[in-house]
Every structure is written in structure tokens, then in C-alpha cells.
Amino acid sequence: MSDKEGILVVAEPKDGKLANVTLESITRARALTGAVGGPVSVVVMGADTAPFVAQAGRYGAERVYTADSPELAVFRPGPFVDTVAAAIAAADPAVVLCSGSPDGRDVAAGIAARLGLGLLVDITAIEAQSGAVTVTHPCFGGSLIVEKQATTIPLIATVRSNSFAREEAAVEPQVVALSVEFSADSLLAKVLAVACENAGIVSLEEASIIVAGGRGVGSAENFALIQALADELGAAVVADELGAAVAASRAVVDAGWKSHPYQVGQTGKTVSPGLYIACGISGAIQHRAGMQTSDCIVAINKDPDAPIFSCADFGVVGDLLQVVPALTEQIRKRKAAS
Amino acid sequence: MNIAVCVKQVTDTEATAKLEPSSWRLDRSVTCILNPYDEYAVEEALRIKEAHGGEVTVVCMGPENATDAVRKALAMGADSAVLVSDPALAGSDAQATAYVLAEALKTFSWDLVLFGLRSTDGETGCVPGAVAEKLGVPLLSALSKVDIQGTTLTVHRETDEGYVAYECPAPAVLSVIKGINEPRYPSMKGIMSAKKKPLDIKDVGALGLDTTQVGLESAKTRVLSARSPEPRKAGVKVEDDGSGAEKIADFLTGAKLV
Ligand SMILES: Cc1cc2nc3c(=O)[nH]c(=O)nc-3n(C[C@H](O)[C@H](O)[C@H](O)COP(=O)(O)OP(=O)(O)OC[C@H]3O[C@@H](n4cnc5c(N)ncnc54)[C@H](O)[C@@H]3O)c2cc1C
Ligand SMILES: Nc1ncnc2c1ncn2[C@@H]1O[C@H](COP(=O)(O)O)[C@@H](O)[C@H]1O
Numbered sequence: 001m002s003d004k005e006g007i008l009v010v011a012e013p014k015d016g017k018l019a020n021v022t023l024e025s026i027t028r029a030r031a032l033t034g035a036v037g038g039p040v041s042v043v044v045m046g047a048d049t050a051p052f053v054a055q056a057g058r059y060g061a062e063r064v065y066t067a068d069s070p071e072l073a074v075f076r077p078g079p080f081v082d083t084v085a086a087a088i089a090a091a092d093p094a095v096v097l098c099s100g101s102p103d104g105r106d107v108a109a110g111i112a113a114r115l116g117l118g119l120l121v122d123i124t125a126i127e128a129q130s131g132a133v134t135v136t137h138p139c140f141g142g143s144l145i146v147e148k149q150a151t152t153i154p155l156i157a158t159v160r161s162n163s164f165a166r167e168e169a170a171v172e173p174q175v176v177a178l179s180v181e182f183s184a185d186s187l188l189a190k191v192l193a194v195a196c197e198n199a200g201i202v203s204l205e206e207a208s209i210i211v212a213g214g215r216g217v218g219s220a221e222n223f224a225l226i227q228a229l230a231d232e233l234g235a236a237v238v239a240d241e242l243g244a245a246v247a248a249s250r251a252v253v254d255a256g257w258k259s260h261p262y263q264v265g266q267t268g269k270t271v272s273p274g275l276y277i278a279c280g281i282s283g284a285i286q287h288r289a290g291m292q293t294s295d296c297i298v299a300i301n302k303d304p305d306a307p308i309f310s311c312a313d314f315g316v317v318g319d320l321l322q323v324v325p326a327l328t329e330q331i332r333k334r335k336a337a338s
Numbered sequence: 339m340n341i342a343v344c345v346k347q348v349t350d351t352e353a354t355a356k357l358e359p360s361s362w363r364l365d366r367s368v369t370c371i372l373n374p375y376d377e378y379a380v381e382e383a384l385r386i387k388e389a390h391g392g393e394v395t396v397v398c399m400g401p402e403n404a405t406d407a408v409r410k411a412l413a414m415g416a417d418s419a420v421l422v423s424d425p426a427l428a429g430s431d432a433q434a435t436a437y438v439l440a441e442a443l444k445t446f447s448w449d450l451v452l453f454g455l456r457s458t459d460g461e462t463g464c465v466p467g468a469v470a471e472k473l474g475v476p477l478l479s480a481l482s483k484v485d486i487q488g489t490t491l492t493v494h495r496e497t498d499e500g501y502v503a504y505e506c507p508a509p510a511v512l513s514v515i516k517g518i519n520e521p522r523y524p525s526m527k528g529i530m531s532a533k534k535k536p537l538d539i540k541d542v543g544a545l546g547l548d549t550t551q552v553g554l555e556s557a558k559t560r561v562l563s564a565r566s567p568e569p570r571k572a573g574v575k576v577e578d579d580g581s582g583a584e585k586i587a588d589f590l591t592g593a594k595l596v
Contacts, residue, residue: 074502077467077477102463102480109467110477112433118558119432121462134562139461144357147562188506189476192492195500203498209595233596253517260482260517261498266458267374267516275595292570296595298586304575311570314589318578326583331596334587 002153005037008093009061010084011044011052012104018044018055020206021104021161025097026059028126028164035128036094039063043087043178045080047073053175060169065090067178071187074194075103078186081110086180088115093154095126095133100158101205108158118150120157122270124293141266141289161205162272202234204264207245209233209275212264212291213257214249216280216301216320220257223248225321226279229328233275235335247271249281265290279320283308300324339392339486339508341383342448343416344439344469345376347400347407348459361554362561363429372407375454377414377521378514382484383452384415385519390486393417395446399427399438405537412532413524420445424541429554432460436468438552441545443473449489453513455480463513470511478504479513 007029012019022042029040039062044052049066056064065087071079084107088096096111098104100122112119125136133155137146150156204210211230213223227246234243248258250265264271266286276294281287283299283306291297292311299312300320309315316323350369357363383394396411396419398404408419422442430438443451451473456463463479470477482501483494489508494501496515524532542549550556576585590596 076504077470077479081471105463106467106477106479109432109436109462109464110471112464113436113468113471116558117433119462119464119468120559121432121464138567140459142567144564145567146357146362146564149560149562150558151560152558185474185476189478189510190505192503192505194502195494197500199499201498260515261496263516275590296593297570298589300582300586304577309575310572312575313573313593314586315573315575316578316582316586317575318582323578323582323586327586330583330587331590334591334596 002094004092004094004153006039006041006091006093007032007036007095007097008087008091009040009042010096010098010104010107011042011056012099012101013046013052014203014206016051018052019099019101020166021099021101021159023059023166024161024164025159026056026061027167029095029097030060030169032095032126032128035130036133041065041091041093043067043084045072045083053173057173058168058170059166060171061173062171063091063176064173065176065178067180069180071182074191076189076191077106077110078189079182080107081114082182082186083178083180084111085114086178088154090176090178096154096156098156098158100160104158108156112156117152117154117156120148120150120155122160123157124160124163124272126157138293141285142292160270160272162208162274198261202243202245204245204247204262204269204271207243207271207273209244210247210264210271210273210294211244211277211279212247212249212281213252213279214281215251215255217252217257218280218321222321223257225324229277229324232328232331249287278308278312279324281308282306283311339386339390339449340395340447341386341392342395342397342443342451343376343379343383343411344397344451344453344465345380345407345411346373346398346457346460347371347404348373348457357561357564361429362564363554370403370406372410373454373457375456375458375516378516378518379452379454380411380414380416381519381521382514384522386450386484386486392449395420395448397439397442398422399435399442401428408537409532410524412535412537413528414522415528418536419538421537421539422545423539426542426549426553429557430552431557431559432462432464433468433558434552434556436465436472438545438547439465440469440472441547442540443469445545449508451511453511455513455515466511466513473511476506476510478506478510481512481514482518484512484514484518
């Protein structure tokens with residue numbers, strides 16, 4: 001048995017706030033303290049972490065480790081790994097949860113290698129019983145569900161967005177400022193510029209609704225129909241400030257109608273929103289690999305035999321150029337009526 | 339610039355993944371291919387070589403038949419390859435893989451190590467970061483652009499909003515995304531000459547690896563169980579007779595999704 005206790009959540013900043021996946025991880029961590037002990041702590045880093053501290057407290061973080069430095073303003077593996085290593089040394093936790101985003105994975109990989117820990121990636125569930133922590137990881141595009149444990153402690157894992165609920169439970173957190181010495185090697189990579197041509201877009205991993213278009217959309221211009229439906233649905237989900245995002249199949253990205261960050265599937269993003277609406281997507285196995293863990297799937301396709309229907313909760317065989325704008329209109333009408 | 343490219347042989351994406359129940363190891367008896375992401379890494383290495391000179395060395399850890407994936411990278415134009423293959427390595431997890439690759443990379447000199455963003459079977463995307471840490475060089479991952487001036491790299495890392503541009507001196511570890519380039523197909527000549535290119539197969543002893551750090555027994559993560567999820571049932575499917583949109587809206591309202 002080890003005397004390590006509590007859970008450390010590595011915060012991911014997103015547009016000046018904490019990413020949903022961080023809030024979800026804090027919420028889940030609170031439920032595990034009975035089995036792994038407390039406290040729930042969070043490490044926040046950035047040029048100015050004050051807003052993160054407040055938000056972490058609102059979601060129930062009992063202790064917040066802060067690292068404020070201009071070197072942490074924009075993500076870089078070097079100084080971020082140094083900071084998280086310092087937080088782990090200070091918190092001595094039993095469990096460390098990172099975001100499953102590219103940034104979170106870089107940090108988790110570096111930490112696991114530095115501390116000689118086993119790494120559990122892309123988990124969608126975590127349970128603890130008398131000291132033993134078990135995680136669930138859907139792999140091979142969701143075609144296998146694997147339960148895993150780590151043989152090293154702390155257990156370190158990256159968490160898939162939208163896997164846990166997000167609930168506020170305000171506490172006044174104890175704030176501990178970390179003093180982190182960045183090694184010279186960690187600062188070798190320098191940030192030159194941050195380009196935000198898609199500023200304000202809803203991140204696919206975090207979106208609660210995704211409207212995805214495939215080759216059947218027909219052209220880049222027709223994606224305006226997909227966008228309009230997403231905007232209407234996004235505005236309809238009041239409770240959720242993140243709303244709806246637009247995604248694409250690989251055929252669309254290869255045709256140049258949308259850029260690579262929009263691609264869902266094996267060589268794109270893995271998403272599990274509450275609702276995934278596939279428009280003009282055939283549903284090839286490589287596409288399904290990225291979206292079949294969505295809670296609810298709706299498909300619109302003019303081919304009644306399209307494989308996407310085999311995993312759709314609701315399917316309409318029809319022309320998306322008719323159905324999508326009509327659906328946008330329906331949502332608008334119903335919202336106005338309610 | 340001498341470049342090392344780490345490539346993995348993976349099970350074909352069309353094949354159904356199966357784990358052997360005795361060990362929870364991936365059944366690799368199905369068709370195998372070069373990890374699709376790694377083709378972008380090989381292509382990027384070849385482009386850098388074409389622009390700046392140098393040698394491209396492929397590094398792979400895998401079973402004996404991983405020579406197929408390695409030969410494909412050689413056929414695309416890489417100069418030589420190292421395959422680390424040993425029964426003792428079977429069942430290694432991402433951290434053990436990173437240890438083996440890092441040790442293999444310490445046996446020759448390079449300015450850059452390129453990786454694919456992730457493997458389509460391991461899917462951790464964590465091997466590059468772990469290798470960078472073990473080698474003590476900077477990691478820049480998920481790159482959509484790599485430019486080189488002398489020994490300085492300027493790279494773009496894709497983000498949801500756009501990209502972040504970084505500058506970094508070599509040596510460095512980089513992982514690249516789909517879309518950074520269009521990988522070439524091996525030419526007939528490439529395929530023929532690949533058969534004659536040096537391919538050094540090394541076992542655990544040849545690399546002087548610590549056997550307590552590799553293989554299934556020493557893995558720091560353990561699979562307890564694996565199951566196929568309940569297959570998603572096809573739900574309701576209706577023909578659009580003009581009311582398709584309304585039916586979807588009814589369904590969404592009924593399911594409290596809007
Ligand atoms: C190694 C590898 C990795 C891959 N990775 C990915 C990945 O990450 N993501 C991904 O998406 N794919 C991926 N693919 C490609 C995948 O196999 C499919 O080719 C791709 O998903 C097809 O995209 P699509 O469904 O948009 O196009 P298509 O297969 O061409 O399907 C278009 C669909 O639209 C329907 N349609 C046409 N017009 C209309 C209309 N007016 N109204 C309604 N329906 C209409 C058609 O009936 C058809 O079903 C990968 C392939 C390989 C080999
Ligand atoms: N066994 C291996 N041999 C060589 N390279 C590997 C191996 N496993 C992973 N890699 C490299 O690491 C990248 C990320 O893999 P992964 O962490 O498994 O998703 C791959 O795209 C490869 O470039």
C-alpha cells in the first residue's frame with residue numbers, strides 16, 4: 001500500500017477559462033475521494049491563473065496549485081511538464097488526471113516518462129474500490145472496451161471529453177503557489193506566433209452537439225446549411241455555453257471543403273457528443289471509429305443502404321439539401337413557440 | 339540534416355480488432371500495414387532530405403514481419419532501417435515502447451526524430467512525448483508545417499483555433515499530422531531498391547536493453563478485461579416524404595436533446 005492520497009487534476013485552459021474536460025474531471029474526482037482519499041486538487045498554469053482558481057473552486061477543488069509565468073502563456077510541452085512535475089511533488093497524489101487533448105497527452109506522456117509511470121490514455125470511466133483504481137478505455141475506434149489498471153502509483157490517465165457530468169459544488173480552495181524552476185532545455189522551443197483564424201469555434205471534442213457533413217453535402221458552399229443547423233441547435237441548448245460544432249468526414253477534408261481540424265474519424269478526431277447528426281456521410285468504418293460513442297446519432301442520407309444507418313438512433317432516407325434546411329427551420333419554429 | 343523516422347506496423351484498419359484472451363495482447367495474425375499516420379512522417383523526412391541533404395533512417399519496434407512496413411518506408415525513399423525485434427518485447431506498453439525506441443535512437447546520430455501523430459492500433463499518441471523526455475530533447479507535436487533554416491526549425495502546431503508557430507533548434511522530436519503533405523507512392527524502382535537497402539534487425543541483447551523494462555510482464559499498465567460493446571442498434575429509419583425534418587425534430591424533442 002502506498003500513502004499517496006487524493007486526486008490531482010491537471011487543468012487545461014481554453015479561451016481564458018478551464019476546458020470542460022477539466023471541470024468534468026474535477027466533478028468525477030470529488031466522487032472518488034471516498035475510496036482514494038482527499039483532497040481534490042487542481043494545478044492551473046498560465047500567464048494569469050486567477051480566473052482559473054475561482055472556476056476550479058466553483059467546481060469543488062479543495063486545493064489549487066498555481067503557476068503564473070509568461071513562459072506558460074501558450075502551451076509548450078517543456079515548461080508545462082516541469083510545472084506538472086512540481087505539482088505532483090507537492091500534492092503527492094494517488095491519481096493524476098490530464099485532458100485527452102493533444103496538449104494533455106503531451107504533458108501526460110512527458111510526466112509518465114519522467115516519473116517512470118504507466119500511462120492510461122483516453123479513459124471514459126474511472127472507478128475506485130478499496131485502493132484499487134480501474135479505468136475504462138474504448139479502443140480500436142470503440143470496437144473494444146477495455147478495463148485497465150496501472151501497476152505504478154500515482155495512476156496517471158488522460159480523460160476523454162464529455163465522459164463525466166459537470167456539476168458545480170462551490171468551495172473556497174486553499175491556494176498554493178508553486179515555484180517552478182524551468183530547465184534550460186525546457187525553454188528551447190519558443191513561441192513565435194499564435195494564429196486564431198478560427199477563433200471562437202466550438203471545439204469538436206467539447207461540443208455537446210455536432211452536425212457533421214460528408215461528401216453528400218456536395219460543395220464547400222453547401223456547408224453553410226450544415227453551419228446554419230449547428231448555429232440553430234447551439235442556440236437552442238441554453239444550459240450549455242458551448243453549443244454545437246460543425247464537423248466533416250475525410251472525403252470532405254480531402255476535397256478541401258473543410259480543413260483538417262474538422263475531420264472526425266480514425267485519422268481525425270474522436271468525439272462523443274450528446275448528439276451527432278451525420279448528413280451525407282456513408283458511415284465507413286474509419287468514420288464510425290471517431291463518433292460511434294456519441295450518445296445519440298441521427299443520420300440523413302439518400303441511400304437507404306448507407307452503413308451509417310446501422311448505428312443511427314434515428315435515420316431519414318432523403319436529400320439533405322431539403323431535409324437540413326427544413327430541420328433548421330423546425331428547430332427555429334419550436335424555439336420561438338416555447 | 340540526418341533524420342530518424344519512427345514507424346509502426348499496425349493491423350489493417352478494415353480488420354476487426356481482437357485481443358488474445360490469455361494475455362490481452364492484440365491478435366496480429368490479421369493483415370498488417372504501415373501505420374497511416376507514419377506515412378506522413380516518412381514523406382516529411384524525405385522532403386527535408388531532398389531540400390537539405392542528409393540520411394533518413396527508419397526505426398521500428400515490432401515482430402519479425404514488421405519488415406513489411408519498414409520496407410514500404412524504404413521503398414518510399416528512406417536510406418536504411420533499424421528494426422528492433424525480439425520475443426521478449428511482445429506485450430510492451432507505450433512507455434516500454436518509448437524506452438526501446440529511445441535506446442535504439444541512441445545508437446546513431448540524427449538531428450531530428452519524426453513520428454506520426456498516433457498509431458491506429460495503440461492510439462496513445464504518447465510515444466513521441468515519452469521518447470522526447472527520455473532523450474532529453476524538445477517535443478513539438480501535431481505539426482502541420484515544418485520549415486528548416488540551418489539548424490533552426492520553424493513549425494506550425496495545429497490547434498482548434500488555427501495554429502501556434504514555434505521556433506526550436508535541432509535536435510528535436512516532432513510528430514506530424516495528416517495533411518502536412520501528400521505521401522508519395524513507392525515507385526517500382528523504389529520497391530526494387532528497397533530490397534537491397536540496409537535493414538538491421540536488432541534483438542534485446544544487441545541493444546543492451548534492460549529486460550525488466552520491456553514485455554508484457556513488466557508493463558506498467560494491465561488489462562483486466564476486454565469486451566465488445568453492445569452493438570449499436572439501428573433505430574428508427576424513415577423515408578423522407580416531405581416530413582423528414584419534422585420527424586427528426588419530434589425525435590430530438592422527445593429525447594430531450596433540444
Ligand atoms: C487509413 C484510413 C483512414 C481513414 N480515416 C478517416 C477518418 O478519420 N474520417 C473519415 O471520415 N474517413 C476516414 N477514412 C475514409 C473512409 O473510409 C471513407 O472513405 C470516408 O469516411 C467517406 O466519406 P463520406 O461518407 O463523406 O463520403 P462517401 O462515402 O462518398 O459518402 C457520401 C454519402 O452521401 C450520401 N449523399 C450524397 N448526396 C446526398 C444528398 N443530397 N442527401 C443525402 N445524402 C447524400 C451518399 O448516399 C453517401 O452515402 C479513412 C480511410 C482510410 C483507408
Ligand atoms: N512499435 C513502434 N515502433 C516504431 N514507432 C512506433 C512504435 N509505436 C509507436 N511508434 C511511433 O509513435 C507514434 C505514436 O504512436 P502511439 O503512441 O502508439 O499512438 C506512431 O505514429 C509512430 O511514429
